[in-house]
Amino acid sequence: MKNKIATIYEKAERFAEITKIAIMGGNINRAKKCLGLAERLFETGSSETKGVISHVYVFSISSFMELRHCTISNLFPKALKAEYIKQISASGV
Template sequence: MRNHVKSASAKAVQFAEITKNLIRKGNIPRAKRCLGIAEQLLANGNAETKNLIANIYVFSVSTFMELHKCSIADLFPQSLRKEYIAQVNASGI
């Protein structure tokens, strides 16, 4: 059996998928817990971790929430919401 080591970006994708699945299933308390963990990683992680959370996690989860008409303002902690707003402003939408 091979030892499968996931890259940091693959882990960020997987974390975003877990969060989206929790939202899909209506398990908002657990989804909020995931968002809180992402908030901590964004605040306290190294440069690579912060970059992965901002560019993979926030983008993936916020896009999913927009497509499914979920209120980002109600779920995203402050720093994640700021990152989301920065991404929207940078895109020129």
């Protein structure tokens, strides 16, 4: 197995996949923990981290929710929910 160094973007994408798997599997507690961790990273991280959480993680989760017609936006913590609403508003949905 090759030793691959994952970029911050790849890590955020993988983290989003883990969150989506938890949602699809009905493991809401795990999904809430993932979203809570993303919220902490968004609030306390560097500007790069905040950008990645917004543009990769939140975008991936919100796109997933929209495609599957999920109504789980109430799971989003405060700051992530604001980012989610910004993305929905910007897309014209």
